[in-house]
Amino acid sequence: MRDLHASQIKVAVEAVKARKEVNEVYFVACGGSQAVLMAGQYMFDKESSIPSHVYTANEFVYDTPKRLNENSVVISCSHSGNTPETVEATKLARSKGALTICLSNLEGSPLWEAAEYPVHYDWGKEVSDSDKNKGILYGLLFSLLSVLAPDAKWDVCLKELEKLTDLSAQAKAQYDAQAKAWAKRNKREKTIYTIGSGINYGEVYSTAMCWFMEMQWINSGCIHSGEYFHGPFEVTDYDVPFMLVKSIGHTRHLDERVENFAKKFTEDLLVLDQKDLDLSTVADEAKPYVAAILTGVVIRHFVEAIAFERGHSLDVRRYMWQMQY
Numbered sequence: 001m002r003d004l005h006a007s008q009i010k011v012a013v014e015a016v017k018a019r020k021e022v023n024e025v026y027f028v029a030c031g032g033s034q035a036v037l038m039a040g041q042y043m044f045d046k047e048s049s050i051p052s053h054v055y056t057a058n059e060f061v062y063d064t065p066k067r068l069n070e071n072s073v074v075i076s077c078s079h080s081g082n083t084p085e086t087v088e089a090t091k092l093a094r095s096k097g098a099l100t101i102c103l104s105n106l107e108g109s110p111l112w113e114a115a116e117y118p119v120h121y122d123w124g125k126e127v128s129d130s131d132k133n134k135g136i137l138y139g140l141l142f143s144l145l146s147v148l149a150p151d152a153k154w155d156v157c158l159k160e161l162e163k164l165t166d167l168s169a170q171a172k173a174q175y176d177a178q179a180k181a182w183a184k185r186n187k188r189e190k191t192i193y194t195i196g197s198g199i200n201y202g203e204v205y206s207t208a209m210c211w212f213m214e215m216q217w218i219n220s221g222c223i224h225s226g227e228y229f230h231g232p233f234e235v236t237d238y239d240v241p242f243m244l245v246k247s248i249g250h251t252r253h254l255d256e257r258v259e260n261f262a263k264k265f266t267e268d269l270l271v272l273d274q275k276d277l278d279l280s281t282v283a284d285e286a287k288p289y290v291a292a293i294l295t296g297v298v299i300r301h302f303v304e305a306i307a308f309e310r311g312h313s314l315d316v317r318r319y320m321w322q323m324q325y
């Protein structure tokens with residue numbers, strides 16, 4: 001992690017440490033940025049006794065949680081730093097006395113100015129994943145947990161993030177041929193569903209909402225593995241494509257149950273099994289977290305392959321940023 005990012009995280013964490021009490025953590029953003037933050041709620045729920053919540057920014061603004069006060073920590077995120085809902089939500093949180101931390105790719109943006117403790121992340125093809133949004137978010141989360149739910153493992157996890165540069169290059173190379181073949185096979189599909197659980201749910205959520213619907217205009221829906229058998233499995237058929245992330249974490253059983261059923265009825269089930277990632281150099285404590293970040297890298301590789309096959313740039317929008325809404 002770059003020194004700049006590490007020092008911004010340190011300042012934010014020191015401020016949290018200085019608070020008399022922290023009894024609620026809110027993760028607030030829109031779209032892909034909200035999906036990234038979902039891992040935060042997962043970690044706080046599973047690793048601390050502090051309640052945490054994910055909010056789409058405008059609900060936070062228009063239907064504000066009653067418990068938001070000076071004992072709350074609000075972590076917001078906006079890649080552009082310009083999404084008005086997220087800026088408004090951060091201003092509101094600050095006005096209520098909450099400690100506000102934001103993540104953004106743009107220093108000096110409206111969000112950057114709105115939060116008390118801004119943290120920058122890098123973006124781009126040549127940039128290490130340890131300094132991109134998820135690397136920085138996980139770095140922040142591990143550092144916050146080391147204060148709010150102390151455990152020696154957080155320092156270990158923090159160090160393991162440094163391995164992301166090599167691990168993500170390795171993961172892309174490992175899945176390259178499969179991604180291209182899958183993209184060729186699926187390029188004319190009108191609908192692709194995504195399924196996952198646990199810490200990976202945010203990743204499959206953003207794959208459906210942002211990668212497929214927003215950036216490829218492919219109909220999609222994101223299904224939690226635990227919910228597949230409570231409705232969505234009725235659409236399973238030989239020609240219905242699914243992308244399933246199979247976790248190495250505690251929810252693996254849920255994902256396996258989906259796989260075992262779905263493969264009997266569809267010929268188009270893509271299973272991204274985190275057990276296939278080479279995590280031999282990663283400390284056990286950090287494996288599910290590193291795997292979650294790498295799964296995002298792998299999914300992006302599949303999405304770039306399908307965008308290429310379809311001749312549909314990931315940058316094209318019909319409505320978003322093209323008009324008032």
Ligand SMILES: O=P(O)(O)OC[C@H]1O[C@](O)(CO)[C@@H](O)[C@@H]1O
Nearest residue numbers: 030031032033078079080081083
């Ligand atoms: O606040 P951000 O991260 O700049 O996001 C704005 C937009 O970018 C996306 O995350 C991806 O294009 C959208 O879902 C969202 O509306």
